Each structure stands twice: as C-alpha cells, then as structure tokens.
Amino acid sequence: MKKLSLIIAVQFAILSTYNTAVASGTSTSATYTQQIKDLAGSSSCYKYSWKNRGRAPAGYIKGVALSFARSLCRIRHTGTPAVATILSAASSGNTSKDALAYYKSIFSSAGITVTTSGDEAVHAIYTLGMGLGMRESSGSYCEGWDRSAGSNRSSAEAEAGAFQTSYDSMALSTELKKLYQEYQASPARCGLSVFKEGVTCGNQSILGTGAGATFQSFNKSCPAFATEYAMTLLRLQRSHFGPIIRKEAEVVPACGTLLTSVEKIVDANPETVCSEIY
Template identity: 40%
Template sequence: MTHPTSKRFDRAFRLSKERILYNSTDCCVGRIHNPHKAGKMRLLTTAIGLSFFLVLGLAPFRSANAQGSESGSDGIAAIKNAAAKSSCAAIYWKNHRGFAPKSYIEGMALVFARSLCHPDRPDVAVVSQAVDTTKAKTDALAAYDQKFKQLHLNNDSTGLDTFRHSYVLLLGLGMMESSGNYCEGRDVSQCFNDADSAEAGLFQTSYGVRRVSHVLNELFQHYSQDQHGCMLDEFKGNLSCKIVKSHNPKCPDATSDVVGSGAGADWQRLTKSCPAFAAEYAAVVLRTSGGLKGEFNPVRKMQADVRPECDEMFKDVQTYVQRNPQVCAALN
C-alpha cells in the first residue's frame, strides 16, 4: 500500500510537472537553462512539494530526531550514517564486485535525498515517469519490469516510488560498471577512441548519449559552470584513481585516461570529478536510453542487480527528508 505522504508528494510533483512539456521521444522538451537554480515560481513549487512532507505518523529514520528538529548539517551526517549501516551497504555484490565502497552508498543516498528536495527539476521529472513496458529497448525500468514485479516494486504510476526504484537499479548498475569507484576511467577493454563515445565515471556513460534528451545537456552545462554540488568528498572516501592500460590487441596503446578533446573530453573529466553529476546524468540515461538496446551492457545482459535492501535504504532516506525538510538547504 502506498503511504499517504507519498501520495501527497506525488500530487505536488504533478503540479510542478505542469511546467515541463513531454513528447513521445524526448521526455522533457521544455528547456530550463539551470536545473538547480530556479526563479521564484520554482522555489514556490518546491515549497509546496516540501509542505506535504510534514505529516504525522511517518516511521522514524534510524538516526532521525523524532520531532524533526535536526539541523541541516546534522541531517547530512544522519543520512550518511544510516546509509553506511543499512542492509544495502552489507550486500556482497555478484560478478566478483564484492562489497560496495561505503562512500558510494553514502553518496548515492545523498544524491537521492537532494533530488527529493527538487521534485520540479527536469531530471527528476524524467526519472519519475511511469513505466511503459513497450519501451523495454530504451527504458531500463521497462526492461526490468518482471524483476520489479517479483519484488512487489510498482512502477505503473508517475511519482516518487518510480523515482526511488530507478535509483535502486542505478545503484546496482554502478556496482557492475565501476564497482562504485567515482573516478573510473573509460573502459579499456573496448576501443572507444574518440571523445564522443568514450565512456567514463561511475556508470560508464558517454557524452554522445546526450542526444537522447535535452535534460542531459542541461545537466552538463549546469555542472560545468558550477561544481559546488558535485559531492566529490562524499563519494571519494578512501578510493584512489589509477590510469589503466588496455589489454585489447586492437588498441594496445589505449588507457583509461581522458581521450580526445573539446566538449567530449571536458565531459569525461567532469563525470570523473563530479559524481553527483554522474549519478543524475546516468539516471536520465537509464530511463531514456538504458534499455535492452541502450547504453549499459549490464542492463542489456540483465546483470545489474535490483536489491530490495537498497529500496529500503532509499525509503528510509525519503522518510527522513519528509520529516526534516530543513536538510534540503544543506544539501543544495
């Protein structure tokens, strides 16, 4: 059963979504130059959405103050602590990926939390869209429809549940693509030798895929101009970045370093140094070009795991933000 607070959030989300136009091939054709810095109307819409969060009867977040009075900085610490201690963080991922870096789990929880603070953001609107199962070739959630149904995770409606489930799959995808390493370079097993096609970062996306949605280019432009919200320290932890040389005889001189020049090379640098951008960008790709014929090999092979433990973690984060909306100021 959907929690009444989620229903209220979804109504607020639908109100804010009226500002964005959709068509069948590109979810968001209404362009907003900066998806994170809005005018008075957007602030008002966000305030309306957050006002629905303050409802009695929500289950407490593991580290939350029962009265919802924690400061913003304390709230960030509470989210990170709960993520690190969650069952999701204790998963030993298949395909020899092992345990996720603690900083990856914490970082993903914070990116998700910040997105909840901005239900009218174009990328959030794309990722929250109800699943059309006829689009399994392009939408990863449609490709994984049976798996989600087996876990009783419903994606039939536009709103918060579908958004959260997208992040559940995204988290599992990141473990397959990079083992949760924020600065993973391009895949040296493949001979991607130009800046447009070279994949990089947590989710091994590419600059070239930006063509599927205006929202992707908007995210790139925003974070290129302002990297304040990159959450690099949160994702970094104790991880290190190494340049790896190719073992592919077709491109023996290739390395995992940035390849090419121009905007594509800038994109590679950004996605490896700005993991919040990498996550938000990949979430949009997941829904618009991430299906059985899409960008991600682990999705095409159905190797990315959907773990209910991670849904529970994100649900805890969701509840915490609902009880403590003041954390949004610290997350921005």
C-alpha cells in the same frame, strides 16, 4: 549575583556560536547530509556483497543515497525541473528504451512498483542504479574509459565515471545538457569528498580531446552529476548500458530499504532538508 552573571555569559557565548554558524552556512547540530551518510554507512545495502564485485565502497553507497535525496528534492521544488519529470514518470512500458519497463519483472519480484509516477519511480530507478554502478565500475567514481572497447573511437564515445556514460548520450535530451550545465556552474554540489571514501584511483587517462574529453573528466570529478545523469539516462535509453542490456545489474531489496529510509528523512522536513541538499 556571580552565578547570574555566569549564566548570562554562557548564554551569550552559545548565541554568538549559533550566529557565527548561521552566518557561515554551517550547523550546530548534525546536518541532514550527515544523517543520510550515517544511515547509508550502517545499512544492509552497504554490507551487501554484490555478485562478482564484493562490497561497495562506503562513499559510493553514501553518495548515491545523497543523490537520491537531491532527486527527490527536485520533485518537491516549485516549478519542477524537467529532468525531475523524466525521473519521476511511471514506467512508459517501452522496454527498448525505459529501464523501468525493461526490468519490470525483476522489480516485481523485489516488491518494487514501477507503474506509479512520483517518488516510487525515482526510488525504483535508483535501486537499479545502485546495481548498475557496481557492475560498471565496482562503485568507483574515477573509473576511466573502457579499454576492452578499444581506443579507435572519438572522445564523445568514451565512457567515464561510476556509471560509464559518454558525451554522445547527451544528444538524447536537452534536459541532459541542462543537467550538465547546472553542475558545471555549481561544482560545490559535486559530492566528490563523499564518493571518494573507500576508493583508490589508478592512472585513469582521458581518451581524445575536445568536448568529449571534458565530459569524461567532469564525470569523474563530479560524481553527484554522474549519478543523476545516469539515472535520467536509464529512463531515456537503457541500451546505453551493457549491464542493463544483459540484465546483470542487480536490484537489491536492502538498497531499496535504504532509499525508503532516506525518503522518510526528506519527507519529515522537506523544506529544510532540501534547502541543504538541493
């Protein structure tokens, strides 16, 4: 009888713990977010030494992998957001604007398809995006404006964040503005704690004032936004990025492999994964 009472007490304690976890929005097991972070942190992509940059900060690889998962979830979302349509479109063939078209031969050499819409297009642009962030900032989410470009310009022209985007780029599409507003309304989705791992931020000032200055600050404090914004911008105006114009951003197969593994996690249980990550 005492043994039965003990079993019932243990079961009640476990149930109470589970109910508390559910009510607080936490999980009693490893979250999908943690699975992706662990996968990224042990990947060959993380161990790769980028040309003239060395190894990426752990937080950069983990953060971009999570942003990739979120972008995949956008495609799977009922009533797909227009920004997801931009990301998932097959190469437009327009080499002056679309980074997928401009990098077609390099993607081909890496065994990456860019002529199919959907997950493959998102996979390709994120694989290139990994290399872009390493060229622009060495994977530092808090990178400030480019001193070599000088300070005699407006705040709207000043770049910031891991991918060095600027406020004036938002004029290219209303979807970029919508993405900006989406993250401004949901700062908890910014992923700052993830991107911080392995990064030391110096004294990164803001150039100018006004809306452009606000964008610079937000780009650095909300790296998940900076990532999805840059991936979308790569499809709309690849010439915004110097390393893309010069084809300095590397397309690393190991990073493509990492993203394929992330995609498998999403596809194994899309509804549950996306409810957590999206």
